[in-house]
Amino acid sequence: MHQITRVRAPGSRFFKTALVCSALFLSVVLAGCASTPKKPENSEPVWVANPRTVYDEKQYVSAVGFGLTRELAEKSAFSSLVAVFGQRVQGETTVNERFSEALRNGALTVSEDSELNKQITTSVDLDTLVGAEIKDTWFDGKKTTYAVAVMDKAKGAMLYANMIEKNEETIAQLIDIPGSDRDSLDAYARYDLASAIGFTNERFLNVLSVLNPAAAAAKRASVTGGDSLKIECLRIAQNIPISVTVSNDRDGRISSVFETVISASGFKTGGDDSRYALEARLTLSPVTLADNENKFVRYIVDARLVDRAKGTVLIPFSINGREGHANEGEAENRAVRVAQQKIGTAFGKEFGAYLVQLTAGK
Known part of the structure; x- marks a missing residue:
């Protein structure tokens, strides 16, 4: 004989009781969730x-x-x-x-x-x-x-x-x-x-x-x-002085700036028999510009730091430019002054860079 399963109708007392219990259970769960404190999303x-x-x-x-x-x-x-x-x-x-x-x-x-x-x-x-x-x-x-x-x-x-x-x-x-x-x-x-x-x-x-x-x-x-x-x-540094000679440097202004750069690195200057020597030449020449009444002077400084013991050039260095003024004497003075400024900056960097690169690959 087959067993017959009864299905409760939605309107029956059993169905209503089950529905009430489910609602009560859900409300308890939700209340419990609501009572758990939440951490703010951006709390410190x-x-x-x-x-x-x-x-x-x-x-x-x-x-x-x-x-x-x-x-x-x-x-x-x-x-x-x-x-x-x-x-x-x-x-x-x-x-x-x-x-x-x-x-x-x-x-x-x-x-x-x-x-x-x-x-x-x-x-x-x-x-x-x-x-x-x-x-x-x-x-x-x-x-x-x-x-x-x-x-x-x-x-x-x-x-x-x-x-x-x-x-x-x-x-x-x-x-x-x-x-x-x-x-x-x-x-x-x-x-x-x-x-x-x-x-x-x-x-x-x-x-x-x-x-x-x-x-x-x-x-x-x-x-x-x-x-x-x-x-x-x-x-x-004190035991290896570097001699400085600049030809055509009538008042020693170019020699002086080279010596200042060398001294700033801790070296002494001078000594005719020094192993290292800074040899340079200053050239000043007048320049005429068309439709310009001012006098202009071109300056060129060619220099090199040499190792006399090995006969090698360690640092070749050269600068040039042109300066002008109403009279040639002042134009020449300006040319020398600008040359000094360039040497102080450019040769200082090259001398420092040379010393640094000596240790590359050591």
Whole structure:
């Protein structure tokens, strides 16, 4: 015999009771959901007030920055992170430029990782920290953006320890100079770069002392200080005077500006028997321009820095131009004055660039 299943009609007492129970259950569920507090969509992250609540100070060094844009906030955060380490990790501008220039031109390699070398260059240029990163940002919905910069202590300590070791190896290679070539422009350039690396290593050691004090203490005795290297660099400069002679320089004005540029780099000038000599010629000649009553004088300065011991030209240099005035004497005076200004700027740059490139590929 087949069993017959009864279906309750919508109007039956059972159907009405089930409907009432379902409604009561749904209302309880909805009420429960409504009573659960919701977090505002743009609520302030806890790291804004105190980054250490998110980034444990046993494992990380962290700092918060802010600004009107995300870029400014991130820069502010990196600066705040540097401040946590103190002023000891900030470098002197000239040293920073020398170190980063050496990285860019290939005279110095701190890591086999080219991307890391770029990060190191940027960090030195901007006085930031290698290995630091922006972990999070938050916009308050009004006008201010916040950012948190973080450095992992263990990873950072390993990174800085490796950079210090690599820099020490480079310093040792740079100052390994035969005694016969000790007092030369090449030796000067080597020690100049070595001192920049030494000063930078002192900064790196100070960073390491915050990340891992024990590791920093172990390395401190083996780090070559920048001061001792710079002193030797200056000693070399004083032992290799550069003589300056300029023909047709009647009142010595052209000679004087060349000597000023050379002295500004730490070298003495003079000495007829000097290994290095700056030899130049000044030429002044009148120029006539059609339909112009003024007097004009063309100036030409041809110069070269030579190494007499090797018989080579180290720096060829030449400038020229034309100046005018109502009388020829004043036109000539103007020509010499402009030539002086050009030499002071242009030869200064070329002399500095020459010294820097001496260490390229060392």
